[in-house]
Amino acid sequence: MSEAETLERPATRSAEHFDVLIVGAGISGVGGAYHLTTQCPDKSFVVLEAAETFGGTWWTHKYPGIRSDSDLHTFGYRFKPWVGPPIATADEIRKYMGEVIEENGLGSHIRYNHKISSASWSSAENRWTIEATNAATGAPVVITANFLWMCQGYYRHAEGFTPEWPGVAAFKGRIVHPQTWPEGLDYAGKRVIVIGSGASAATIVPAMAGKAAHVTMLQRSPTYFRTGRNAIELAEELRTLGVEEAWIHEIVRRKILLEQSLFTERCFKEPEQVKAEMLANLRSILGPDYDIGTHFTPSYRPWRQRIALVPDADLFQAVARGEASVVTDEIEHFDETGIQLKSGRHLEADIVVTATGFHLNVLGDIEFAIDGKPLAFHETVTYRGMMFTGVPNMAWVFGYFRASWTLRADLVGDFVCRLLKHMEAKGTQRVEVALRPEDADMEILPWIDPENFNPGYLMRGMHLLPKRGAKYEWQHTQDYWREKDEFPKIDLDGPEFVYR
Incomplete structure (x- = not known):
């Protein structure tokens, strides 16, 4: 039916x-x-x-x-x-x-x-x-x-989690939550701030970058990310060999599950080594002068919170191209034109996306x-x-x-x-x-x-x-x-x- x-x-x-x-x-x-x-x-x-x-x-x-x-x-x-x-x-x-x-x-x-x-x-x-x-x-x-x-x-x-910030009512731009995204929202040429550093923010930022005038990911604290090509080489090779999809599915699942299990075990047994490897990967994309320590080095060990996979490193590529940027700071209050940060810096915005979680x-x-x-x-x-x-x-x-x-x-x-x-x-x-x-x-x-x-x-x-x-x-x-x-x-x- x-x-x-x-x-x-x-x-x-x-x-x-x-x-x-x-x-x-x-x-x-x-x-x-x-x-x-x-x-x-x-x-x-x-x-x-x-x-x-x-x-x-x-x-x-x-x-x-x-x-x-x-x-x-x-x-x-x-x-x-x-x-x-x-x-x-x-x-x-x-x-x-x-x-x-x-x-x-x-x-x-x-x-x-x-x-x-x-x-x-x-x-x-x-x-x-x-x-x-x-x-x-x-x-x-x-x-x-x-x-x-x-x-x-x-x-x-029906509704996502949005913290209560002072001055939100004064903001003259648009505030949206990923869970209730308005149909037809036009962000072309707009200054966009995405508040948050989880999987949703890591998805939204590269998707809006390039079309928006600029996208800023504003985070209170950094998150761990893994990057990789959006393809499984083993699956591609097995398809080239004409192996049935049901076999490929089972073989690739087992390979991924074993690798995930070993990675999780390493996060608990040798967290500093895993952390160093993930940060080195980001440094290779963003360059030696980028402030990895401030923007992409969490205070907790790997896997204490969920680690999202960023396919083809698109988030970091957008940052490297200058279409997006990351600001690590805390919000003091909103005003008519954007967000005042506790550091004294002010971020101008036409649209604010609150990728701040859920209930x-x-x-x-x-x-x-x-x-x-x-x-x-x-x-x-x-x-x-x-x-x-x-x-x-x-x-x-x-x-x-x-x-x-x-x-x-x-x-x-x-x-x-x-x-x-x-x-x-x-x-x-x-x-x-x-x-x-x-x-x-x-x-x-x-x-x-x-x-x-x-x-x-x-x-x-x-x-x-x-x-x-x-x-x-x-x-x-x-x-x-x-x-x-x-x-x-x-x-x-x-x-x-x-x-x-």
Whole structure:
């Protein structure tokens, strides 16, 4: 079924029932639908998506140059080869996802413009009741489901995070956030300031450079970046040899995953050496006289925050050509013509882009209740980052910080399908995870150790996230290399799984 046909589906009837309800038709939700179709073909399911089409981030974000910040050989699904450049545009990623939907008949399961407001679990009925609104018609929608699969991502799509700066109201230019980029924004010949130093800023700056009069990346502190040619030589060589794309996909994925694992290990074991190597690479592009120490030398060790890949070094090439520049300083206040910095310097601007992050949104702004009692999600303890104590028949996809999100979406997909089949074999309708007797004295900790990983969005929203335990299985470890072997071996009859 085509996207247009799906959009024209009549308003959902009241109280429909499905075995599984998937929240979100982004990269995780489409992947989950595929796994259900192929691994649990007897299960009925529906995907509810708040937006008017599939794609999640790759649909809602419209800023110039939007692209992946990790390679598509691992960000792509394991079951569908990626044949394009490793760093892909949003349009290329959505085309790929659309092919997955079309090739596997998933369109008939997806209902767009369905914004979920509440999800209530009833132990008496062993099912979830989901209330939503069909934005296309305004009609209320009620659906019940045996199992809830949360694939909505982890941040609020409707609005990004923007700090409160003095004097913003006085600025006579335009202020935009990457998450809500206005259609048709004309920046030709304009002076642009991009506030931020993460993956979004590193994408926007080179995309606007050349067309804008000048683009300034204004950062409070530097970020680590890796550069590389936007191609995989091994993939190109294998294609020259006529190797099938499915083989190329698997071989290249394994190569990249091994290299990522070794690089991450080096970041922890020899951080100064890794840091020196990355800075030497930038120095070779920007020249020996560029102030690498001020603008591109973070105060933290590599991989304590996400490292974005800059394809073909386009950000740094734009700086080297003089089309863009980097200013490392703090904002004192805005005024009519731009931004006054604490150093005393003033930056003139026609457009200011606030690439300053997003709001963590752990459950999709959905009001959850368990047997009539509001769910205090932050009081639960996570089981391997995908199930939660006291929350029956629900799984959540939360990807990796140091590897592609989709790697974990595939692993969780396998786990959920195996769990559903195990429940059917046991003849049970309910499962939840619970701390075992041997966990009684286990230390309960925040979702992640800030010394391990500490980007601003996590630090601002840590109080919203579930807790982790000191023991391995009660954590989201971020270790794909270990989880890929352990997830298939999880004992579904272990004492942490409680069936009723």
